Amino acid sequence: MALARTLGWVFAAAATLVLAACGGGGSPNDVHPGADPVIAQDEPKAFLLFPNPQVQPDGSLETNTPAYAQAYYDAIDPDKTKDTLAKWRAANGFDTGTGTQFTVVFGDTRDLGFGRRITARQNIDGTLAFYVENYLIKTGAAYGFSPINLEAAIVRDPNALVYVAGIEFSPGPAGGASFAKFYNFNVATGVRENTADVDGRGDKAMPGPCIACHGGRADALTPPDTSGKRHFPLLLNAVSGARGDTLAQLPPMEVDTFQFSTTPGFTRADQEAALKTMNRMILCSYPLPAPSASPEDACRRTASVGEWQGAAAALIKEGYGGDGLPNPAYAASTAPPSWVAAGQTSLYETVVAPACRVCHQMRGTGRQSDIGFATFEKFQSYAQRTFATVINRGNMPLAELVYSAFHASPGEAVLADFLVGQGLPARDASGAVLRPGRPIADPGPDRVVRQGDTRLSASNSLFADAYAWSIVSGPNGATPVKGATLTDANTAQPTFNATTDGTYVLSLVASKGSARSAPKSVSLVVKNTLTPAPGVIRFSDIKAALQDGKECQGCHNRATPLKAPIDFTDYDRDGDGGITPTDDAWFYAEIRSRINFEEIVASPLLQKPAGQHHFGGLGEGFDASQAPGDPARAKYDLFLNWALNGAPQ
Amino acid sequence: MLDRVQIDLGYTYDDNVTRARADDEILWDQLFALNLSASRALPIDDHARFVVTGLFSGEKFIRYNGLSNLSGGLEAELQYRQSGAFDAMTLAAFARGWLADYASHLRDGSHFSVGVGARGAVTDRIGISAELARNQRRAKSEVWDLADYSARLDLDYSLDKGTLYLGGEYRRGDTVSDGHATLVNVSLAQVFVLDDAFPGKQLFAYRSDAGTWVSTIGYNLPLGQQASIDISWRRAQSTPTGQLGFDAQSSLRYVDNQYSIVFLKRF
Numbered sequence: 001m002a003l004a005r006t007l008g009w010v011f012a013a014a015a016t017l018v019l020a021a022c023g024g025g026g027s028p029n030d031v032h033p034g035a036d037p038v039i040a041q042d043e044p045k046a047f048l049l050f051p052n053p054q055v056q057p058d059g060s061l062e063t064n065t066p067a068y069a070q071a072y073y074d075a076i077d078p079d080k081t082k083d084t085l086a087k088w089r090a091a092n093g094f095d096t097g098t099g100t101q102f103t104v105v106f107g108d109t110r111d112l113g114f115g116r117r118i119t120a121r122q123n124i125d126g127t128l129a130f131y132v133e134n135y136l137i138k139t140g141a142a143y144g145f146s147p148i149n150l151e152a153a154i155v156r157d158p159n160a161l162v163y164v165a166g167i168e169f170s171p172g173p174a175g176g177a178s179f180a181k182f183y184n185f186n187v188a189t190g191v192r193e194n195t196a197d198v199d200g201r202g203d204k205a206m207p208g209p210c211i212a213c214h215g216g217r218a219d220a221l222t223p224p225d226t227s228g229k230r231h232f233p234l235l236l237n238a239v240s241g242a243r244g245d246t247l248a249q250l251p252p253m254e255v256d257t258f259q260f261s262t263t264p265g266f267t268r269a270d271q272e273a274a275l276k277t278m279n280r281m282i283l284c285s286y287p288l289p290a291p292s293a294s295p296e297d298a299c300r301r302t303a304s305v306g307e308w309q310g311a312a313a314a315l316i317k318e319g320y321g322g323d324g325l326p327n328p329a330y331a332a333s334t335a336p337p338s339w340v341a342a343g344q345t346s347l348y349e350t351v352v353a354p355a356c357r358v359c360h361q362m363r364g365t366g367r368q369s370d371i372g373f374a375t376f377e378k379f380q381s382y383a384q385r386t387f388a389t390v391i392n393r394g395n396m397p398l399a400e401l402v403y404s405a406f407h408a409s410p411g412e413a414v415l416a417d418f419l420v421g422q423g424l425p426a427r428d429a430s431g432a433v434l435r436p437g438r439p440i441a442d443p444g445p446d447r448v449v450r451q452g453d454t455r456l457s458a459s460n461s462l463f464a465d466a467y468a469w470s471i472v473s474g475p476n477g478a479t480p481v482k483g484a485t486l487t488d489a490n491t492a493q494p495t496f497n498a499t500t501d502g503t504y505v506l507s508l509v510a511s512k513g514s515a516r517s518a519p520k521s522v523s524l525v526v527k528n529t530l531t532p533a534p535g536v537i538r539f540s541d542i543k544a545a546l547q548d549g550k551e552c553q554g555c556h557n558r559a560t561p562l563k564a565p566i567d568f569t570d571y572d573r574d575g576d577g578g579i580t581p582t583d584d585a586w587f588y589a590e591i592r593s594r595i596n597f598e599e600i601v602a603s604p605l606l607q608k609p610a611g612q613h614h615f616g617g618l619g620e621g622f623d624a625s626q627a628p629g630d631p632a633r634a635k636y637d638l639f640l641n642w643a644l645n646g647a648p649q
Numbered sequence: 650m651l652d653r654v655q656i657d658l659g660y661t662y663d664d665n666v667t668r669a670r671a672d673d674e675i676l677w678d679q680l681f682a683l684n685l686s687a688s689r690a691l692p693i694d695d696h697a698r699f700v701v702t703g704l705f706s707g708e709k710f711i712r713y714n715g716l717s718n719l720s721g722g723l724e725a726e727l728q729y730r731q732s733g734a735f736d737a738m739t740l741a742a743f744a745r746g747w748l749a750d751y752a753s754h755l756r757d758g759s760h761f762s763v764g765v766g767a768r769g770a771v772t773d774r775i776g777i778s779a780e781l782a783r784n785q786r787r788a789k790s791e792v793w794d795l796a797d798y799s800a801r802l803d804l805d806y807s808l809d810k811g812t813l814y815l816g817g818e819y820r821r822g823d824t825v826s827d828g829h830a831t832l833v834n835v836s837l838a839q840v841f842v843l844d845d846a847f848p849g850k851q852l853f854a855y856r857s858d859a860g861t862w863v864s865t866i867g868y869n870l871p872l873g874q875q876a877s878i879d880i881s882w883r884r885a886q887s888t889p890t891g892q893l894g895f896d897a898q899s900s901l902r903y904v905d906n907q908y909s910i911v912f913l914k915r916f
Contacts, residue, residue: 027755027790030842033835137835151832155895159836 035140037200046395047199047403048209050218052604055597057646063218067230069194069206071221075232075244076181078173085131085190088166088183092121092129099123100281102274105266107150107259111213111358112198113143113401114162115153120274122281126299127170127178128250134198135160143200143400150259154266161187163196165210169250169285172242177301179238179245180285182210199400207246213398215308215362216248217565220593223585225574233593237306237365237563239287247308249362250282252316255330272329279316280325286310289366294323305366306563311374312361342376347418350411352379355397367562367615381613383422388602390415391426393462394436407435439464439515443508443522444644445601448629448637451498451528456506457644458492460599464510464517469494472521475502484526498526503627525628534641539588539649542642545635546591551619552609562615566590588649595643606639657684659879659911666716667827667852668887670903674828674852678712682911697729704747715753715846722747722760738769753846755854758788764799776805784822791840792856797822811877816865824859824887826903827852833897837889861887867909875915883907 046053054062062068073083082088093099101121108114115135122128135152137160152160166183184196184206195203196210208218219233231243238245255275260268283296287303287310296317303309314336321327334340335348352360352373364372373379379386389396397403406412416433419426427433442460458467469489474481483500498504504524510517532541546552546568554560556568570579573586594605601607611618621635628637642648659682666678688702702724710716724745731737746761764782771777779802786795801818827844828834830853835841838855846854867881888902 026794027792027842030791030840032840033838137832139835146830148830148832148835152895155832157832157836158894160832160894 032140034138036138037140037143046393047201047400048204048212048398049395050208050212051389051395051599051602052218052593052596053208053598054218054220054593062220063208064205066194066205068208068221068232071230071232072207072244073183073192073194074229075242076172082166082183083192085164085166085185085192088168088185088192089131092127092166092168092170093123094119094121094129094131100277102277104271104274104278105150105153105261106268106271107145107147107153108257109145109259110254110257110354110405111399111402113145113149115149115151115160117153117156118278120278120281122284126284127168128281128285129166129168129170130250132165132167133161134163134165136162136200138162138200142404144404145259145401147259150261154261154263158187163187163198164190165196167210167250172240172244174242176242177240178285179240179242180214180248180250181244182207182214182248184210201400207248211246211248213359213362214248214251215359216246218246219565220589222574223582223589225582226576233590235565236558236567237304237565239301239304239307249308249312250285251358251362252282252312252319253279253330254315254332254358255279255319256332275330276320276325276328279319279330283313283316286313288313292323294325296323296325303366304563305561306565307365308362309364309366309369311364311369311372315357315361336374338375338377344376344379344418346414347376347379350409351406351415351418354409355402355406355411358402359398365563367564368613370613380422383419383424385602386415387419387422387424387426388599390436391419391424391434392436392440393599437463439510439512439517441467441508441510441517441520442599443469443506443520445640446523446525446628447534447640447644448525448527448530449496449498449641450530450533451501451526454496454498454524454534456494456496456522458508458510461492461508461510461517463515464512466490466511467492468509468511470507471496472505472507474504475500496524498524501526501528523628527629530629530637532638534645537638537642537645537648539584539591539642539647541638542591543584543587545621545638551616555616566594585649592647595647597643597646600640600643603643605643606636609639610636651687652690653686653688654916655684655686656914656916657682657911658914659684659909661907661909663905663907665903665905666710666713667847668824668885668903668905669826669828669852670833670901671828671831671899676713676827676847676850678710678716680708680710680716682706682708696731697727700724700726700728702726702745704745713846715751715844715848718749718751718756720747720749720760735770735773738767741766741768751846753844755790755842755845756788756793758786758793761785774807776807778803784820790842790854792825792842792854795823795825795856797824811868811870814865814867814869816863816867818863818865820861820863821890822858823856824861825854825856826887827854829853832895833893833899833901836893837891837901858890859887860890861885869913877913879909879911879913881907881909881911883909 050063053064056062082091099122103119105117108116117133119131135149137148137152164185164187168181169178171178184193186193195205197203198209222231224230234243235247238247253275280296284299286300287307288297288300289303289309315333318333319330335345339345339348356373360373370378370381397406412433416426440462444457469486471481471484471486473479474484484498484504486494486496488494505521507519507521509519553568555562556564556566558567572579573583595603608614609619609622610624623632624636626632661680664677665675667674667676669675684706686702686704688700691699693699705721707719708717726741726743728739728741730739742765744763748759751757762782762784764780766780768778782799784797784799786793788794797820799818799820803816806813834855837857839857841853841855844852844854863885865881865883867879869877869879871877885905886902
């Protein structure tokens with residue numbers, strides 16, 4: 001009994017002590033290495049995805065599927081001769097003692113935050129290959145660069161190696177002009193992988209996270225061919241003529257944005273010559289739009305008018321003192337003269353150079369290069385899209401690190417002032433710069449419809465999960481509205497029904513929790529004589545408009561020297577020897593891929609013929625400045641209603 | 650009511666209060682410590698007793714006040730001795746816990762240990778004791794949420810005047826070091842936090858798994874029946890158990906030396 005009592009005492013004392021064992025729970029400043037960054041619920045997540053990721057009827061983003069990556073690899077490596085890192089390195093001549101090969105190690109402070117170890121080589125035949133090891137110490141905090149990422153790259157810490165990229169500039173499987181190709185390899189096994197997580201925001205399908213910023217396009221895959229296989233899109237303005245040539249390029253090494261170690265062998269001074277050689281190699285991959293006597297341009301092939309004109313060459317040349325590249329060390333270039341002349345030096349230096357240029361300079365063609373932002377006027381022509389992507393959607397700047405740095409920089413206010421000057425509400429009533437993440441209502445574009453039911457959609461709204469629709473006015477501004485009803489008005493897809501022709505104005509307020517958007521109105525022009533009715537428009541109607549012998553096929557035809565990326569004529573698209581219904585299905589896929597279902601008004605299929613950044617200017621029947629139903633925008637209305645209906649085949 | 654009350658007042662020079670590896674991370678300090686303990690023995694039978702001890706201590710660091718702390722707690726020990734024979738061993742099982750309040754609030758929290766021990770006389774001059782324990786600590790920052798096992802062996806050798814003692818202890822489990830945000834430190838760390846005990850130093854405290862040897866040599870000089878002076882050298886050497894995936898180019902272990910002089914008074 002005595003022992004039992006004693007043990008009772010012991011356990012009671014122990015229990016008291018355990019209960020007294022307080023503390024714990026963790027400090028908010030505790031950091032757990034290896035943890036992925038915490039992503040705020042309303043934070044934009046579309047980094048390194050194309051603005052048009054090819055939304056499919058089931059809601060999936062085709063450019064972000066393993067099938068897309070597999071089709072890409074099948075296109076650039078059909079025989080699987082480069083499906084492991086070892087095979088890829090061997091195929092590109094690494095460590096053979098031939099050509100030129102060297103390694104540089106630096107911290108990528110601006111774009112992706114990695115410590116990067118790049119082994120570059122130029123083969124005797126002029127082909128290039130870059131083997132990029134990317135090191136990141138995950139700390140669970142905000143994603144970003146840390147000097148220890150650079151340390152990890154120097155010592156090649158396998159635990160910090162997050163992904164390995166192989167980039168080559170070489171001919172396609174069938175030969176021809178060289179083009180850039182992108183591979184991702186498993187860090188442990190070396191096996192080629194379909195996805196890469198390059199910003200802590202999860203895996204994304206190749207080659208999307210690479211080519212999104214390297215000037216590439218992301219058109220839809222083809223439908224299945226006779227063997228059931230889907231193919232990577234063929235861009236007709238690609239000089240290579242190869243599927244898998246996404247028109248992506250190799251960006252310049254902007255050495256001033258790198259961080260270097262003080263460890264001997266890895267200082268900037270120790271690596272400056274190698275970095276210059278690398279930039280020379282990259283310059284060789286750029287097409288040359290006009291003859292040049294500069295020796296560094298001798299390796300460049302002549303540019304085709306339909307492709308990118310090598311605009312980034314200017315950055316490399318200015319970085320090393322101009323033609324001839326006389327300076328041994330890279331120095332950041334100043335604002336281009338056109339920007340200075342326009343009085344927009346600050347806009348260039350605080351916005352374009354740090355947040356836009358790295359990707360946009362890789363874009364544009366000889367026919368239409370506004371998107372390259374080479375001049376202030378070109379940047380200005382994209383003000384509306386800049387407002388939509390930077391202020392509203394948050395999918396620009398395209399990479400998380402650049403995005404965060406931009407919104408923490410003076411550039412955010414400079415851009416807001418520019419946009420306000422363009423008539424775009426980039427600041428709220430108190431003058432604060434608006435940021436992505438707030439609910440934004442999008443009831444869809446103004447349109448012409450028939451009497452009867454019209455399904456509306458708020459699906460292009462942003463950062464919202466609740467909706468409130470209302471009819472504001474009827475024909476001639478009449479209120480209360482007669483002859484029209486709205487059912488399911490508090491859903492994302494209400495039904496509008498009008499029994500009388502005229503223009504009806506509806507309003508949508510989107511909200512999430514207690515946050516509400518500003519009301520956004522949409523005009524529905526009810527016209528019962530509209531033909532065809534929106535609900536029955538099919539691809540055949542669109543094709544007929546594209547092939548009506550008026551304008552589109554003047555350029556969008558392989559037979560012309562204009563080199564448009566898509567041909568609107570019927571031809572043997574699948575290469576089976578004849579023009580069959582399969583070719584029509586492929587044509588349909590090409591046209592559908594020009595619709596951005598996440599933001600329908602931004603679809604190239606609508607914007608281009610409406611004269612926005614289109615070499616062909618404004619097409620007949622596409623004058624979107626007119627009211628819906630106006631004959632001057634009859635084709636625009638046709639295309640718009642088709643797209644709003646899901647672009648059925 | 651109380652069987653024993655003891656007060657210790659000591660001074661310690663610690664050459665590595667950051668428990669750091671690299672020269673530019675190692676900081677030294679001096680501290681004064683006051684310990685109070687009061688015990689009450691509750692006999693159970695002829696062979697066993699239960700001893701409850703109240704503990705209170707305070708440490709005041711001179712250079713890095715964030716390390717200064719007050720703590721208080723309880724220890725409960727069940728002791729068993731087979732007989733009153735000279736060479737009979739005393740076996741014990743204990744549990745102790747205490748709360749600590751630091752000037753660096755990241756460290757605030759509780760400690761808890763349970764274990765078993767044995768002590769006895771080998772000869773009329775040599776005493777020996779051993780202890781196995783499981784130790785846990787919880788704190789505001791997870792860096793100081795620690796758990797380890799320890800095994801300790803102490804030898805006392807009575808001299809004509811005073812006692813020479815040697816101690817050896819091995820701890821396996823969590824340990825905390827301070828260092829800069831270097832690749833090596835971050836790679837070893839399970840969790841880290843900017844340490845508020847060393848303002849302006851940009852030192853991060855980090856927890857890692859390690860094996861730690863602690864050795865002590867000391868001399869206790871009696872000052873009459875109830876008081877003594879104790880001088881000691883305690884050396885800790887801790888080596889992380891985790892493997893880095895790269896050559897760290899330097900040793901990963903830290904070494905800490907503490908030189909103490911303590912006045913003890915028993916009532």
